[in-house]
């Protein structure tokens with residue numbers, strides 16, 4: 500199976516949903532050199548906690564209760580460029596979906612993996628606080644790829660790169676998009692076609708002038724003026740327009756098309772303007788994968 504590179508960004512607010520169990524379980528034992536600091540690991544955990552607050556379980560018929568993720572860093576292409584790669588290690592048919600799952604795992608076997616460029620981790624860790632922290636956003640993005648966002652779309656028949664490129668048609672994601680972005684007649688959610696393997700066909704579309712031009716707004720905005728191109732699950736980090744990275748309900752509920760149950764509101768909290776004022780993104784044109 501192909502592995503999609505990943506990098507991520509997010510916007511969960513109001514993470515007060517009671518959880519009976521934590522679905523996502525992080526493992527750092529492949530970070531053998533311990534190069535991910537305690538503070539960086541805490542950011543990884545906060546991203547896991549965020550998804551655990553959004554995902555309420557699996558679709559009926561799927562009794563999996565824990566999704567294990569190997570998180571580590573290795574040097575790849577230096578500062579900037581590709582920040583991380585992530586995806587399922589194995590996927591199986593379960594409950595009518597193809598989900599991330601490692602059959603009969605042995606020691607060191609995990610359902611999915613996230614490999615970060617060690618040159619970028621420290622830079623991102625120092626960039627912003629809370630939801631505006633670049634490492635937090637990147638981990639949130641990469642975790643979505645482990646969950647199957649972009650990586651298991653074709654297996655679940657919600658995207659067809661060869662037959663209908665650029666068109667995500669999963670029912671839950673599309674219905675949410677139609678409502679959230681006031682696109683009642685839309686037949687699909689627009690998917691990225693640029694950026695090459697690992698970026699194209701695995702993210703929402705972000706307007707972009709190759710190879711490194713400006714990222715203007717998509718012009719597809721929610722009721723608060725937030726642009727789809729600034730969603731954490733587009734293929735590039737940093738704000739593509741004048742607004743900041745956020746996690747749309749479309750992104751969250753699209754996971755229902757690949758086997759999860761979701762409870763999430765993208766309503767901004769009152770403190771949001773203050774948080775946005777702190778945003779200082781230096782990674783604006785890096786590729787998230």
Ligand SMILES: [Zn+2]
Nearest residue numbers: 505506787788
């Ligand atoms: Zn990605």
